[in-house]
Amino acid sequence: TQLLEQSPQFLSIQEGENLTVYCNSSSVFSSLQWYRQEPGEGPVLLVTVVTGGEVKKLKRLTFQFGDARKDSSLHITAAQPGDTGLYLCAGGWSGNTGKLIFGQGTTLQVKP
C-alpha cells in the first residue's frame, strides 16, 4: 500500500519555467522531508517540515506542509538545468525510530 502519492512522476520543462510537485496522503505525518537524488548517488535532504501550514524557502525552492500534515508541495521558480534530478518526498512519524515512507518520486528534466 502506497501511503504517499507523489505527482507528477515525470516532468520535462524548459529552463525558466516554474513547476510544482505534490505529495499527498490520507495519513497524518509528524514530519515530511524532501530529498533530491542524482543518478548513482544517495538522496540528499533538502528540507524537513514539521508544523502544519509551515512554509520553507531554499533559494528558488519553496516547500509547504499542509495544515492537516497530510500533504506537501515543492515549488521551483525559474527552473535551471542544474535542478534536473529525482525529487522524493518522505513522511515520518515521531517515536518511530526515524523510519520513513517514500513517495514514488518525481523525475525532473530541465532543458536549456
Added chain:
Amino acid sequence: GAVVSQHPSRVICKSGTSVKIECRSLDFQATTMFWYRQFPKQSLMLMATSNEGSKATYEQGVEKDKFLINHASLTLSTLTVTSAHPEDSSFYICSARLGGVREKLFFGSGTQLSVL
C-alpha cells in the same frame, strides 16, 4: 554536516556468491540505520531497520535469510546479500538516523549490485 559512507559503490559478482555492503556513520553514532532497495527511476523501498545490538526488523516480503543485516557497533551496519541471483541486481542504499529535536536521516551514496 553528518556523513554516511557506503562501500563498495559498485560490485559485480557471479550468481551464487555472497556480497557484503558496509554502511558507516563517520562523525556521529547511529543506533538505527536503514537499508533500502531502489530500481532505476523509481523510489526507495525500505527493506529493513538495523538496530545496534539487536536483530534487524524486516519489512514485509523481504527475506531475512537472503538479506543478512548486522549492526555490531554504533557506527557500522552491514548488509549481506547471500547466494545472489540476477534478480537481486539493484541499487542498495543505507541511511543512518541522527536523533534530536528535528531528527534527520543521512544517506550513503549507494551500492550498485550487478549479479551475472
